[in-house]
Amino acid sequence: MKKCETAAALQGLVGGQPAVIRPLAVLILIALAGCRNPAVSATPDEPLRLMPAALDFGETFVGLPVSRALTVTSPGRASRRVTLLAPAGFSAPAMVELEGGGEVAIEVRFDAAAVGPASGVLSLTDESRQETLAIDLSALAVPVPDCGPPEPCRTRRFDLPARRCVETHAPDGMACTGALACFASAQCVAGVCRGARVTCDDGNPCTLDVCSEVGCGQVDGTPFCPTSPNPCLVPVCSQDAGCGFEEVPDGTACGERTCTTALVCISGACVNRTPPRNQTCADLLVGVPAGNGFADGRGDDARFGFIVSMATQGADLLVHDSALLRRVRNGAVSTIAGRRMAFELVDGFGTNARIGSRSATLAATTQPGLFFLGDGTTIRLVSLQGQVVTLAGRADAGGTVDGVGAAARLSVDSVLRPGGAGARFLQLLRLPAAPPQLLVRDVSLSGAVRTIFTLDLAQLGLDGGPGDPSVWPAGVSETGPDLTAYFSMTDLRSSPSPRSYALTVSDAGFRIAEANSQLWWEGQGVEFLRDSSCLLTIRTDAGWRRGTACSGAWAFDGDGGAFVASRENITFTDRSGDRVVAGPTPDRRVVDGPADGGRLSYPRGLTVVDGGVAFIDATSSDGWLRVAWFTRTSPSLAVRVQTVDAGRNQRFAGAVSHAGELLGADESGFVWTVDPHTGAQGSRRGYAVNGLGRFASNGQSLRAAVFFIVELQGDGGTRVIPGVQHAYALASGPSGSWVTFGATDGGQSRQLLRIEADDSVTPIAGRPFAGTDDDGPALQAGITEVFDLTVAPDGTVYFLATGNRLKALRNGQVVTLLEFADTPTSLVALADGSLVVAVDAALLRVFP
Secondary structure, three states, X not given: OOHHHHHHHHHHHHOOOOOOOHHHHHHHHHHOOOOOOHHHOOOOOOOOEEEOOEEEEEEEEOOOOEEEEEEEXXXXXXXXXXXXXXXXXXXXXXXXXXXXOOEEEEEEEEOOOOOEEXXXXXXXXXXXXXXXXXEEEEEEEEOOOOOOOOOOOEEEEEEOOOOEEEEEEOOOOOEOOOOOOOXXXXXXXXXXXXXXXXXXXXXXXXXXXXXXXXXXXXXXXXXXOOOOOOOOEEEEEEOOOEEEEEEOOOOOEEEEEOOOOEEEEXXXXXXXXXXXXXXXXXXXXXXXXXXXXXOOEEHHHOOOOOEEEEEEXXXXXXXXXXXXXXXXXXXXXXXXXXXXXXXOOEOEEHHHOEEOOOOOEEXXXXXXXXXXXXXXXXXXXXXXXXXXXXXEEEOOEOOOOOEEHHHOOOOOOOOOXXXXXXXXXEEEEEEOOEXXXXXXXEEEOOOEEEEEEEEEHHHHOOOOOOOOOEEEEEEEEEEXXXXXXXXEEEOOOOOOOOEEEEEEEEOOEEEEEEOOOEEEEEEOOEEEEEEOOOEEEEEEOOEEEEEEOOOOOEEEOOOOOEEEEOOOOEEEEEOOEEEEEEOOOOOOOOEOEEOOOOEOOOEEEEEEEOOEXXXXXXXXXXXXXXXXEEEEEOOEEEEEEEEOOOOOOOOOOEEEEEOOEEEEEOOOOEEEEEOOOOOOEEEEEEOOOOOOOOEEEOOOOEEEEEEEEEEEOOOOOEEEOOOEEOEOOEXXXXXXXXXXEEEEOOOOOOEEEEEOOOOOEEEEEOOOOOOOOEOEEHHHOEOOOOOEEEEOOOOOEEEEEOOOEEEEEEOOEEXXXXXXOOOEEEEEEOOOOOEEEEEOEEEEEEOO
């Protein structure tokens, strides 16, 4: 009989034996005290012990079960039965038994069926104590990464246990199409597609025949023709003769230009000619001209309009500036293609080429002298000589079709970045009643366009319908084998503020993370940060540097440095610091003093006073009345700038010399006299006219151009001059006459008008409804806008027209005299026939 069975039998006998036997039985029971009968054991005194207190399964892929161990210990000598109940998505054994003092490891599993977080409570009930304990369970299910399309004769899948993409060979003999989809027939051999190729030759010597993974195609081969060392010859190609050369249009720049000489192409030769005058040929009186413009030249003589993209290749920097393609080399700026603000998709050379998109983006190619130009629904090639040809896509058709040359369909919705087969970009595909898709695409130098990756933005937890997100693709950055696409998105249903994301694609799949409203770009030795407030931060090994560049254009040089475009110039920054490469350095301040120390902010409203020129100098919140005093020194003028209303906190809108006095005016219609030397203010008179910034005097009467021409009378009254509307600029002329730019008889067509002393109005220049600016006979010339005008003592009318041009009406002709590098705002004629012109933050003297 077993030990514990004996103990049980003795327990039953003790009570029924004579007293003399009982002591012996009790001794035997004491010896067998370790035995207990499960059916009759006592209730345990201590609860179960559980380790750990909670189970976190972490991040796991959908379809890949994950297990965690829960250790259950039974303290004391009593055996126990424990029942378990797991929440949905989790599983565990239904029941376990424990001996007294024993422990057991229970396997708890999580098997994700859908993407997203999962949580619940695992209940453990101790039947002996009738007590239920709880363990918190948590997990995050993520989608299985897409390993991307396999190469021909390969298969790719994501190995869940290994948590990585794996690739295997397809069976030998299986039919295939090949990475170059130009095979007549092919089959797999040891994981490689082999077969006989078809020819892609179209018999045209002027096309580049391309066999790519998207099939056969042809692209314009002209950019690949040999180049000439003569800058006045450009490569061309004809089907009969093949590659050759053609003379560029006469007048094309072929070297540097100064005030006296310019290197230009004439009949295929680079020769010296006398150039038209520009701002650099005018005398600088005071200040620092450093505004926006479109002037070629070296260093701070150059001007930029609005740079939207840049790319580097060797010593060359190519810039897209307001529909112009401009080359910067060794600090010299030259325009090579396009026409200012003429946005069309036209291939060609120099000024015959047109840039189609205001946001066209540049990227360097691996071919010296060639750049990619992402332009709307095309990708084009640009040579440094100024040849522009379409490489892929079509101007009249967008889409998402992979292909070669004109067979491809695309839309460049982000910046182009070098990478992959040539350059990479992002494209947004909008879908009906669903969030859009984001495509990562690339283009090769041979014109093959393919889609690398497609992201369904629904994976960010969005659905279709009203309030779909607005998405702004930024671009693609490549670091090692991985690429990262940056984009911002606003979902009006959740937040009106844009949120930025980084999509990283690698061999292991893809991942998406928020980018904290910042866009990162990386280059060799440099990391670049841009955020929504125009703050650009460059981080190098030497630390951080900050600067503002709202144009958002930059380019890495491939050697730890970066070019950054600001409003006025292009700066190069690297570990050693910053330096201006091209364009001026602004210095806009209100500082009195001589010419070499005086500084201006935004001068305007010039008027002649005895001994100088008075003007309004506007800052962000004030309009200071200032005077540039002249001292004649042969053959020029010495200048000293004085602020005449300093300390009075008076915000001036305009100033004019009238009847021997200097008058100042504000936007509310008040006019008062001001001493130009001391700033002392005299009598003040109010007029029921707002915006007296543009008013003029002929010595006897005072008038203002405020849509109408209004005469300001001595008693505070006003009189509207009949027959003139849409008036902007105004100046006094000879014999009590006036000249303005406005319309007559309620019309919308503006011309230069002369208002006689009897208020009769006569057009003197400009054809009605002119759509372009052009010179010619007075009433046949085109004048679309006049920003300011003045009349010289000899009766010549000088005016500031579009394109930063100074024009003159004299001898019955409208002629262009000067094209300023910066934007001119005001001008006035001096008694000697010269002009003073306010240009950006400076005053210039021009001798017309």
